[in-house]
Amino acid sequence: MGGAELPLTNTARSRSTHPRPLLLALCAVVATATFLAYNAYLSSITANATKRVQHVPLKAQRILAQCAALQAVPGPPENFLARDTSDRFEPGTRPTLIRNATLWTGARNGTEIVYGDVYMDRGIVKGIGYIPQALYAGVGDVEVIDAGRAWVTPGLVDLHSHVGVFSAPFLRGAQDVNSGHGPVLPWLRSIDGFNTHDDALELAIAGGVTSVQVLPGSANAIGGQAFIFKLRKTSDRSPTSMIVEPPHTLNGSEPDSSRPLRWRHMKQACGENLRRYGNRMDSMWSFRSAYNEARKIKYAQDTFCAKAEAGLWDQLEGEDFPESLQWEALVDVLRGRVKIANHCYEEVDLDDIVRLTNEFQFPIASFHHASEAWLVPDVLKKTWGGTPAIAIFATNHRYKRESYRGSEFAPRVLADNGIPVVMKSDHPVLNSRYLAYEAQQAHYYGLPPHLALLSVTAMPASTAGMSHRIGILREGADADVVLWDTHPLQLGATPRKVWIDGILQVGADQEAIVIGKGKEDREFQETPRVPNWDKERRNAVKWEGLPPLTPAKENGRVVFHNVGELWVRDDSDELGIREVFNTLDGELVDVVVDGGKISCVGKHCMGGINANSVIDLRGGSISPSLMTFGSPIGIEEIAGEVSTGDGATYDPFKVEVPQVLGDPGGLVMAADALQFGTRNAHIAHRAGVTYATSSLSKTTLFAGPSSIFAGLSVTFRTGAAHALERGAIIKHITALHVVIGRAAPYSTTPWASVSTQIATLRNLLLNGQPTSTETGKWFKKAAQGAIPLVIEVGSADIMATLINLKNNIEQARGSFMKMVFAGAAEAHLLADDIANANIGIILQPIRPFPNNWDNHRILAGPPVTNETSLTVLTDAGVRVAVGVLEAWQAGNTGFDVQWAALETNGRIDRKQAHALVSTNLEKLLDVDGWIGDDGDLVAYEGGSAFDFSSKVVAVASPGRGVVELL
Ligand SMILES: *[C@@H]1O[C@H](CO)[C@@H](O)[C@H](O)[C@H]1NC(C)=O
Ligand SMILES: *[C@@H]1O[C@H](CO)[C@@H](O)[C@H](O)[C@H]1NC(C)=O
Numbered sequence: 001m002g003g004a005e006l007p008l009t010n011t012a013r014s015r016s017t018h019p020r021p022l023l024l025a026l027c028a029v030v031a032t033a034t035f036l037a038y039n040a041y042l043s044s045i046t047a048n049a050t051k052r053v054q055h056v057p058l059k060a061q062r063i064l065a066q067c068a069a070l071q072a073v074p075g076p077p078e079n080f081l082a083r084d085t086s087d088r089f090e091p092g093t094r095p096t097l098i099r100n101a102t103l104w105t106g107a108r109n110g111t112e113i114v115y116g117d118v119y120m121d122r123g124i125v126k127g128i129g130y131i132p133q134a135l136y137a138g139v140g141d142v143e144v145i146d147a148g149r150a151w152v153t154p155g156l157v158d159l160h161s162h163v164g165v166f167s168a169p170f171l172r173g174a175q176d177v178n179s180g181h182g183p184v185l186p187w188l189r190s191i192d193g194f195n196t197h198d199d200a201l202e203l204a205i206a207g208g209v210t211s212v213q214v215l216p217g218s219a220n221a222i223g224g225q226a227f228i229f230k231l232r233k234t235s236d237r238s239p240t241s242m243i244v245e246p247p248h249t250l251n252g253s254e255p256d257s258s259r260p261l262r263w264r265h266m267k268q269a270c271g272e273n274l275r276r277y278g279n280r281m282d283s284m285w286s287f288r289s290a291y292n293e294a295r296k297i298k299y300a301q302d303t304f305c306a307k308a309e310a311g312l313w314d315q316l317e318g319e320d321f322p323e324s325l326q327w328e329a330l331v332d333v334l335r336g337r338v339k340i341a342n343h344c345y346e347e348v349d350l351d352d353i354v355r356l357t358n359e360f361q362f363p364i365a366s367f368h369h370a371s372e373a374w375l376v377p378d379v380l381k382k383t384w385g386g387t388p389a390i391a392i393f394a395t396n397h398r399y400k401r402e403s404y405r406g407s408e409f410a411p412r413v414l415a416d417n418g419i420p421v422v423m424k425s426d427h428p429v430l431n432s433r434y435l436a437y438e439a440q441q442a443h444y445y446g447l448p449p450h451l452a453l454l455s456v457t458a459m460p461a462s463t464a465g466m467s468h469r470i471g472i473l474r475e476g477a478d479a480d481v482v483l484w485d486t487h488p489l490q491l492g493a494t495p496r497k498v499w500i501d502g503i504l505q506v507g508a509d510q511e512a513i514v515i516g517k518g519k520e521d522r523e524f525q526e527t528p529r530v531p532n533w534d535k536e537r538r539n540a541v542k543w544e545g546l547p548p549l550t551p552a553k554e555n556g557r558v559v560f561h562n563v564g565e566l567w568v569r570d571d572s573d574e575l576g577i578r579e580v581f582n583t584l585d586g587e588l589v590d591v592v593v594d595g596g597k598i599s600c601v602g603k604h605c606m607g608g609i610n611a612n613s614v615i616d617l618r619g620g621s622i623s624p625s626l627m628t629f630g631s632p633i634g635i636e637e638i639a640g641e642v643s644t645g646d647g648a649t650y651d652p653f654k655v656e657v658p659q660v661l662g663d664p665g666g667l668v669m670a671a672d673a674l675q676f677g678t679r680n681a682h683i684a685h686r687a688g689v690t691y692a693t694s695s696l697s698k699t700t701l702f703a704g705p706s707s708i709f710a711g712l713s714v715t716f717r718t719g720a721a722h723a724l725e726r727g728a729i730i731k732h733i734t735a736l737h738v739v740i741g742r743a744a745p746y747s748t749t750p751w752a753s754v755s756t757q758i759a760t761l762r763n764l765l766l767n768g769q770p771t772s773t774e775t776g777k778w779f780k781k782a783a784q785g786a787i788p789l790v791i792e793v794g795s796a797d798i799m800a801t802l803i804n805l806k807n808n809i810e811q812a813r814g815s816f817m818k819m820v821f822a823g824a825a826e827a828h829l830l831a832d833d834i835a836n837a838n839i840g841i842i843l844q845p846i847r848p849f850p851n852n853w854d855n856h857r858i859l860a861g862p863p864v865t866n867e868t869s870l871t872v873l874t875d876a877g878v879r880v881a882v883g884v885l886e887a888w889q890a891g892n893t894g895f896d897v898q899w900a901a902l903e904t905n906g907r908i909d910r911k912q913a914h915a916l917v918s919t920n921l922e923k924l925l926d927v928d929g930w931i932g933d934d935g936d937l938v939a940y941e942g943g944s945a946f947d948f949s950s951k952v953v954a955v956a957s958p959g960r961g962v963v964e965l966l
């Protein structure tokens with residue numbers, strides 16, 4: 001393996017005592033030696049050893065070749081980078097020259113930046129930097145792209161994806177990710193379930209992702225073999241042709257000793273996902289008994305080969321080479337030829353697997369999810385064969401008990417300990433399309449920029465044994481290249497063009513799709529400035545992932561120095577937000593806050609006097625706080641732990657509502673289920689999201705919504721200590737919520753038909769239950785327009801039905817309903833009708849994914865489409881707001897709207913973007929009057945709510961007379 005290599009200590013190669021060329025030469029000699037030569041060789045040694053003539057069997061040569069092959073170590077041929085044509089080259093592909101680019105190559109540990117050109121031909125990068133014309137002069141028909149100095153990187157590599165085996169849209173027939181046939185299944189192969197029609201393939205490429213490791217699921221201790229796929233559609237359309245360097249075992253169990261061995265890949269998992277097969281002790285025994293099987297076979301092979309190689313054929317008479325098709329993959333693990341991706345979260349689990357690797361002596365390539373890896377660097381370093389890479393999410397934590405101590409600071413802590421960091425999607429858990437966002441957030445929270453870029457390119461590639469050809473830009477590597485609109489670590493960075501194997505996948509017609517408009521400022525081409533998190537990071541480690549998050553409170557005077565911008569809530573403004581001042585690089589001013597209220601703004605406030613606290617915002621801003629909507633934030637602590645939430649409500653469509661409740665609809669109030677001080681609420685609060693509206697709707701990615709009747713929502717303050725604290729509850733009953741849609745494909749409980757749901761809604765709104773019941777009372781109020789009716793709905797067809805229903809009810813009752821569609825992935829198809837019907841839209845989530853059938857007609861946005869749902873609906877005149885689905889996402893609300901605004905190519909300004917998660921949301925939910933001009937304000941240091949460089953440092957609460965210092 002020539003050229004630069006990333007630091008990786010977990011390869012079998014680094015342990016090998018033989019230099020590779022010598023070893024290969026040895027294998028070749030042994031494999032091609034003739035029968036006669038062996039005969040002579042054997043007679044000479046056996047004469048002394050056994051004093052009798054051995055009967056050399058006819059198959060001796062084959063056996064000796066097989067034995068010699070056991071010594072082979074996987075890896076590319078020595079001269080790999082000198083190849084002329086890629087094995088993946090598609091004839092007819094034009095050579096391409098990208099001129100005048102800023103190239104982040106991934107070399108020199110990610111620190112190399114080259115200003116110049118990239119030349120691609122025959123599926124390979126043929127030149128980087130200065131490209132002499134001679135290189136392409138004779139070739140003819142070269143496609144020339146002028147990059148205008150824009151950033152170019154290698155295609156991104158997602159080390160953890162279930163694309164193809166968990167396909168979008170989710171349908172029962174297209175889910176081949178987990179086998180339920182036992183805890184140990186090393187003989188299964190993810191390729192056998194790979195669906196080439198997954199909608200996510202094209203979307204991931206649109207995010208610059210060119211290669212992924214397709215892993216079986218994590219429901220088994222040993223879940224099966226994984227494969228490295230390139231995402232482009234190949235000319236023969238088969239999954240097989242998408243695999244990068246298919247291991248020789250893929251199409252025959254005989255190793256082919258004439259070619260260098262290729263890496264194999266395997267999925268393992270530990271911890272709570274294996275509950276169906278027992279507890280942690282059971283799963284560790286299933287590992288040990290499986291590896292013991294493999295070890296016995298390996299030992300038998302080695303003994304057999306030692307005899308064969310010593311010429312003791314008589315002792316082998318009647319014996320075959322010991323092997324087992326079922327266990328051969330695990331034997332290869334023990335021979336160090338398999339890159340294991342091990343799902344493993346907690347200290348106990350990581351320790352268990354590290355112990356296992358030492359007992360059976362095999363390496364682990366990467367630990368995945370690994371929420372507590374950052375807390376046990378020394379344990380990781382004891383892994384047999386070297387320290388694994390750690391493949392994690394940036395901010396997706398606390399969704400299950402095992403991930404409760406996950407931290408946004410983990411990438412930096414791991415890197416500080418010299419541990420390779422990989423950011424991954426676990427697609428479709430996170431959309432692989434946004435893999436770059438994981439790196440961007442890791443950078444925001446402290447991972448140095450070169451490591452952040454490596455974490456989605458060369459690091460995952462080398463972890464998978466593929467860095468000789470993917471995840472890196474160098475001569476001889478695969479022509480997988482991304483041309484970005486901004487620096488790739490800028491929030492919302494979007495590929496203008498993506499090539500895989502030199503074939504253009506994205507951006508064929510530069511005129512057709514507008515990308516990067518509004519990002520002309522030179523700053524977008526630079527590495528984003530990010531806040532300093534040293535204090536928070538140290539605290540997180542000290543408290544083992546659970547640092548106290550309650551802010552200090554200040555009732556007296558607080559002075560904010562060097563304020564660059566001040567926005568306040570103002571009812572008289574059309575958007576409800578007024579800019580008080582914006583220095584636009586002019587003189588910064590002071591803002592004095594007394595008892596939570598702004599008392600003076602300007603250069604000459606006498607604020608320094610009697611200030612209890614002085615905060616330097618370094619040109620930052622103060623603006624109205626944000627609201628989160630749509631997740632069970634405040635209703636549950638850990639999504640996967642039912643005992644930390646409200647529990648299941650009695651949905652009348654599913655179960656009999658208990659008589660004693662006295663209400664046929666089982667309609668209940670979220671306010672009664674509120675919990676304060678949950679970590680997700682605290683984290684949202686610290687990110688400037690100080691208000692939340694939660695209903696009892698709970699939608700999980702795989703099981704879908706939990707109920708059709710989702711109760712009456714409550715609006716509360718995320719930073720409050722308990723319900724009785726002043727200002728904790730903004731509005732006890734905010735809106736009436738229902739979920740209307742087709743059954744989620746993997747839901748295990750029966751689901752009423754869409755027609756039944758609509759008929760019920762019609763009945764309740766038109767005739768109604770007696771108003772003596774909760775159901776009767778609140779549906780009547782909704783029909784009269786006295787309370788918003790929020791309908792979670794994705795399908796445009798169902799929305800059309802609901803628009804008709806609304807018209808009928810309004811005509812019959814002479815009312816105006818306040819109807820809101822939440823979710824609304826397909827709302828863009830009906831934008832004008834939604835506007836005419838005066839229905840508000842909460843895009844939830846803002847970046848759509850075609851998960852369920854009801855959501856499958858998404859508007860993907862640049863670089864796939866010009867428009868996004870946001871631009872189409874806003875242009876039609878619909879009031880639009882933005883929500884999230886899961887409670888951990890509430891803390892990323894600011895990122896979501898910054899990014900949404902960037903995606904509109906400058907068509908939505910910062911004030912409009914802010915309104916999406918503040919005043920628009922408040923108006924749609926009818927809580928604007930309840931928050932009022934006295935609503936919370938958030939102080940950002942080093943930028944505004946719309947800068948990736950800023951950090952929330954304080955929340956001023958005029959209504960409560962307090963400033964919270966974070
Ligand atoms: C890359 O980083 C590793 C580990 O920090 C270091 O040992 C190595 O020298 C670095 N290589 C280069 C080319 O900077
Ligand atoms: C490279 O692109 C920049 C920005 O468009 C331009 O100013 C410069 O002249 C270009 N350089 C070359 C050599 O084409």
Ligand SMILES: *[C@@H]1O[C@H](CO)[C@@H](O)[C@H](O)[C@H]1NC(C)=O
Binds near residue numbers: 246251
């Ligand atoms: C097996 O796979 C290798 C590698 O892709 C390929 O070269 C070979 O032709 C395949 N053999 C068969 C029989 O399909």
Ligand SMILES: *[C@@H]1O[C@H](CO)[C@@H](O)[C@H](O)[C@H]1NC(C)=O
Binds near residue numbers: 512513866
């Ligand atoms: C995208 O927008 C641009 C500029 O407005 C326009 O020229 C182009 O035709 C649009 N493309 C599509 C596919 O609508």
